Amino acid sequence: QKEVEQNSGPLSVPEGAIASLNCTYSDRGSQSFFWYRQYSGKSPELIMSIYSNGDKEDGRFTAQLNKASQYVSLLIRDSQPSDSATYLCAVNKMDGGTSYGKLTFGQGTILTVHP
Amino acid sequence: DVKVTQSSRYLVKRTGEKVFLECVQDMDHENMFWYRQDPGLGLRLIYFSYDVKMKEKGDIPEGYSVSREKKERFSLILESASTNQTSMYLCASSVYGTWRVRNTIYFGEGSWLTVV
Numbered sequence: 001q002k003e004v005e006q007n008s009g010p011l012s013v014p015e016g017a018i019a020s021l022n023c024t025y026s027d028r029g030s031q032s033f034f035w036y037r038q039y040s041g042k043s044p045e046l047i048m049s050i051y052s053n054g055d056k057e058d059g060r061f062t063a064q065l066n067k068a069s070q071y072v073s074l075l076i077r078d079s080q081p082s083d084s085a086t087y088l089c090a091v092n093k094m095d096g097g098t099s100y101g102k103l104t105f106g107q108g109t110i111l112t113v114h115p
Numbered sequence: 116d117v118k119v120t121q122s123s124r125y126l127v128k129r130t131g132e133k134v135f136l137e138c139v140q141d142m143d144h145e146n147m148f149w150y151r152q153d154p155g156l157g158l159r160l161i162y163f164s165y166d167v168k169m170k171e172k173g174d175i176p177e178g179y180s181v182s183r184e185k186k187e188r189f190s191l192i193l194e195s196a197s198t199n200q201t202s203m204y205l206c207a208s209s210v211y212g213t214w215r216v217r218n219t220i221y222f223g224e225g226s227w228l229t230v231v
Contacts, residue, residue: 034219043205043222044158088158101146101209101220102173107157 003027004091006106013113019076021109023089026070032092033065033072034103037085044088048074079113086110118142119223121206127229134193136226138206147189148207148220149173149181158205164189196230203227 004025013019021035032051036044050056050063050072062075072091076083089106118141128134140147149161150173160173162181170181178200182190189208193200204227209220 043225046219046221049219102148102160102163103158103220104160105158107155 002106003104004089004106006087006089006109008107008109010110010112013079013111015079015081015113015115017079017113019079019083019111019113021074021076021087021089021111023072023074023106024070025072025089025091025104027091027093027104028067028070030091030093033063034090034092035061035063035072035074036088036090036105037083038088038108039085076111079111081113081115084111084113119206119208119221121204121223121226123226124224125227127231128193128196130197130230132193132196132230134196134228134230136191136193136204136206136228138189138191138223139187140189140206140208140221141187142208142210142221143186144208144210145186146209146220147183148209149179149189149191150205150207151175151202152205152225153202161191161204193228196228198230201228201230 006023035048037047038044048063050065056063060077064073086108088108090103093102120139122137148163150158152158159175164170164183180192203225206223207220
């Protein structure tokens with residue numbers, strides 16, 4: 001089982017729709033969860049972080065975390081063509097009680113928003 | 116804004132050459148990382164460092180070494196480049212903390228290495 005799993009897609013949604021991206025992880029001790037956006041040929045850019053169960057909203061983005069189900073998701077409302085990118089789910093690895101910021105990444109989901 | 120700078124963006128090297136990839140961050144972060152990214156394999160951690168002169172192996176350290184002589188600089192070294200090391204290499208940094216500190220890592224722009 002992969003440590004962090006995402007559907008590779010591609011996920012195609014029309015402009016203005018809600019895009020839903022999903023991620024599961026295997027380590028129950030994981031504490032921090034991140035969503036990065038990566039445009040083709042560019043480096044990943046942080047768009048959301050979430051640490052507690054429930055929802056966290058930031059503009060058009062909502063991250064959802066369910067630790068019991070080991071599941072984290074990202075919703076993008078009112079999707080725009082500029083949201084077309086690869087979305088990477090990342091989970092923080094812990095060494096004892098200390099975080100060195102080591103992240104384990106999923107393979108990414110390709111999102112295409114068409115006009 | 117956090118700035119992580121990778122000085123070499125595009126390199127072409129020959130098999131067997133020694134290759135240095137340099138990374139500098141300007142936010143006084145304790146932690147620095149080297150990842151590589153390959154299609155279908157995602158991002159994989161090569162090495163990380165949590166302090167000057169300290170280093171730890173990541174998931175795929177074979178064929179690589181690192182150097183951290185100064186806090187702001189973390190170098191990745193390919194001792195003898197091979198074609199299977201053709202990839203995009205990403206440097207990143209983050210602040211040190213316990214689990215109560217919500218770490219975030221920031222990436223540089225990436226270095227595209229082709230080994231021929």
